[in-house]
């Protein structure tokens with residue numbers, strides 16, 4: 284049985300480690316710098332919420348003793364034939380890439396790596412980084428030669444939180460290798476580990492750019508939907524009806540408009556492309572459009588209820604997306620900024636966060652006692668809990684802005700409140 288180390292036991296790394304540990308082919312070490320995560324995994328407990336099937340897989344692997352977590356990456360790597368890297372690359376406020384976490388993970392890998400090991404990167408990366416940044420670091424620290432003494436692969440992770448385990452078995456796995464042997468080893472590993480369709484591409488850079496291109500496509504498509512929604516709103520046309528009708532034609536796949544785009548991926552990875560010489564053009568413009576939707580939404584509210592100074596607005600959802608506990612680049616942060624500029628009191632509700640976690644953003648965590656103080660509500664992340672929300676408790680609320688175009692317009696209007704969507708009024 285081969286040993287695999289998965290470096291980074293986060294929302295994606297833990298599901299991967301748990302699947303590999305249950306496939307019958309591998310003993311898995313999960314390496315993470317967070318001791319709490321390591322301790323939980325070593326008790327058979329998943330620290331990732333709302334991921335169907337994950338709790339069971341972690342518990343099963345623990346029982347079978349096929350998954351062991353550690354904070355010592357180099358030691359785990361020294362015992363492994365395959366190393367999977369799924370530690371995030373972030374961007375700074377100015378869009379510049381922050382390699383801090385992954386650089387230090389790769390240094391640890393390089394200290395432990397032995398002859399013949401395959402290192403496969405899954406973190407979304409700018410094209411060229413697997414070969415030129417990380418492969419070279421491993422060579423420099425370990426003294427081993429890429430493609431001869433150790434093997435290198437890149438295989439993007441394209442899954443969606445809340446359905447990772449399903450996506451891992453149903454999406455084709457795009458796999459690339461530094462050379463023929465690297466590709467063979469990576470293909471064999473993913474076939475055994477994931478039991479899914481494998482889509483080989485010819486270079487590491489093609490595989491890296493595949494994921495970035497997917498994200499750029501989605502960001503640009505959403506920006507287009509937002510632009511169409513703003514136009515529809517001006518003409519009093521319901522954009523959702525238009526998109527549904529337009530997408531009945533097989534070549535039309537207009538995405539959904541909304542109050543903004545958030546999370547680790549779509550607002551981040553276009554910068555891997557923009558910052559590498561593509562400063563102007565559609566991608567940059569799309570980023571601007573999507574990031575301006577929060578301001579647009581606040582202006583829509585202002586047009587109806589007037590100055591927002593000293594008004595109290597409740598934002599539903601701190602998370603960037605429904606049912607995922609992830610505040611990174613959430614549109615809520617842009618909404619808070621736009622409202623604070625207007626001296627509005629901002630309350631935020633999110634059933635996935637505790638009040639302390641919410642107040643860190645300089646807002647008031649919502650509690651039921653505040654319901655009668657709310658002047659307007661913005662739905663930002665459509666958590667399951669909000670499907671059953673009783674808006675009648677907001678006695679003094681005159682307007683609901685549905686930032687995801689999912690609420691029941693008629694029910695809200697029957698309560699005597701104004702309903703606004705993004706491209707619906």
Ligand SMILES: NC(=O)c1ccc[n+]([C@@H]2O[C@H](COP(=O)([O-])OP(=O)(O)OC[C@H]3O[C@@H](n4cnc5c(N)ncnc54)[C@H](O)[C@@H]3O)[C@@H](O)[C@H]2O)c1
Nearest residue numbers: 291292293294295296315316317371372384388406407440
């Ligand atoms: N979350 C998603 O929906 C998603 C979807 C597709 C792809 N991805 C890719 O997966 C990557 C990881 O995302 P995630 O959501 O799992 O991140 P995450 O923040 O949930 O987890 C990252 C983990 O890495 C650990 N870590 C940080 N530095 C480390 C180091 N030096 N050594 C070992 N562990 C370290 C952290 O402690 C954390 O547990 C993203 O950067 C992205 O490229 C994410």
